[in-house]
Amino acid sequence: MKKIIVTGASGQIGSELVPALRSRYGADNVWACGHKRPPPRQLLQAGPYLNLDIRDSAALDQVIADHKIDTIFHLAALLSAVAEEKPQLAWEINMGGLINVLETARRHNCAVFHPSSIGAFGPTTPPDLTPQVTIQRPNTIYGVTKVAGELLCDYYFSRFRVDSRGVRFPGLISYKTPPGGGTTDYAVEIFRAAVQHKPYTCFLKKGTVLDMMYMEDAINAAITLMEADSGQLSTRNAFNITAMSFAPEELFNEIRKHLPDVTIDYEIDPIRQAIADSWPNRLDDSEARRQWGWQPKYTLATMTSAMIAGLTQHNQENN
Ligand code: AKB
Secondary structure: OOOEEEEOOOOOOHHHHHHHHHHHHOHHHEEEEEOOOOOOHHHHHOOOEEEOOOOOHHHHHHHHHHOOOOEEEEOOOOOHHHHHHOHHHHHHHHHHHHHHHHHHHHHHOOEEEOOEEHHHOOOOOOOEEEOOOOOOOOOOHHHHHHHHHHHHHHHHHHHHOOOEEOEEEOEEEOOOOOOOOOOOOHHHHHHHHHHOOOOEEEOOOOOOOEEEEEHHHHHHHHHHHHHOOHHHOOOOOOEEOOOEEEOHHHHHHHHHHHOOOOOEEEOOOHHHHHHHHOOOOEEOOHHHHHHHOOOOOOOHHHHHHHHHHHHHHHHHHHO
């Protein structure tokens, strides 16, 4: 990897992936591309930034050609809850954007990282220690685009030798940029309320167990997979990865160890609850561990400490 673009750079993953890539490969070799959301100041100041709508294939192709890009981290996508509100737009962005990226990668010989998600599974998937290869019949538009995306990336590898790679991310927990429109977002919102000593109303019910991961582990996963020797990989686009798995009340109890005055109540959002109920409780990520050495660093306890420390400092700096 020498010349990289990151689409969706202003989003939750992009705003932490871009600085990590810049410190590894040089700030001038990493182009952050975003659309709509105003770019975080540090992305603009610390290296090149381009305004790009991923649905515009000609503009994308031009960027890749102009800057001699060899690697695309394609993060631009709608998340599960917002996709359910706008299914057609979700298809346009999630699938239209991906095929534009794969086509330009084919023409310019680029490697592609494209994240899938636990959302690629559905209610008939085995929920516990969900195998990497198993039933995938999601009942959300987000899940449909994730399964189709996994297959499309595999197709571009087998048909055109595009070096496409990807993981199925669980809910991602971070404090630098808030997520937008996901079903697992409660696991970030609760921290933001807790450090401000505000009560939190959770939109998922007690007992809703989902896979989760601290952002630092997610960033390491993306970079490690893209740096892995291709010969090591017998799977490419749909590695199960996870770091922890918990229900809202377990996270609340962990936060309460640090902030005893935190409170929670529950007001269920039926749409997001139905999405969460269709997803697994805990993935089996042994293939990622075996093929490219995946190993998360953060547990529920260490993630909670890191989130509280990070958010507290972030709030002090921004007030
Ligand atoms: C979402 O909740 O939509 C995402 C995901 C698990 O893919 N965080």
